[in-house]
Amino acid sequence: MKKFGWITGLILVFVLGIFFWWKFYFVFGEGVKAGSLNYFVKKGVMFKTWEGRMVQEGFQSPTSGALQSNEFRFSVTDPEVAAILERNSGKHLELRYKEYNGMLPWRGTSEFVVSEVINASELVKPNSTDLPYDK
Template identity: 50%
Template sequence: MRKFISWTLLILVLLGGGLIYWKYYFVFGEGVKSGVLNYAVKKGNLFKTYEGKLIQEGFGTSKAGTGLTSNQFEFSIENDSIYRILEVNSGKVFDLHYKEYKGALPWRGNTVYIVDQIIQMRDIKAGSY
């Protein structure tokens, strides 16, 4: 009986570890988003994380599905060097590479989208956005 309990506990621990890895550490998707940087902030109660928002060109539907809203991409920022660039260049157009996870961790940020690279930064052209 002791052997059965040991094997059962080992299997449960391995399954639990696998689920935690899949939910919080497995990169579900990655890509590039472009838009005008609305803000970059450092915030948090216990864990201070870097957060930002891009305003993308075009319109989407509101959460209730009744009206139009601007397309917004809210993200967390991986490290302070990326944050420093974003913080002093608010209002410029950015192409940001991000990784998407299934769940957010409090020390990684408030969102499942983590920006890990700035691909391009440019000023807004006249007539766009």
């Protein structure tokens, strides 16, 4: 009976581990979005993360006949990417992102995590002294 319990426990731990990996670390999709960077801030109570919003060109609406701007909400984990975004607020940007099935508190409040700034109109790159720092 003990052997059955151990085998069942190991199988359960293995299945839960696979589910945790699939939910939080499996990259569900990758892509590029373009638009004007509207909002970028570092915030959080326990985990300070960079969060941003980008307004995309065009309009989309859940109901016909109504207009609503298309907004892309994202998180950033790389300090170098965060520094570039801080210096280019309000500019037209193209961002490469990864989409996860779930969010983790230390990775941000969005399932979309920006990994690279591909192209920007008149991109301002930060100096090494301009990189964001933790206080």
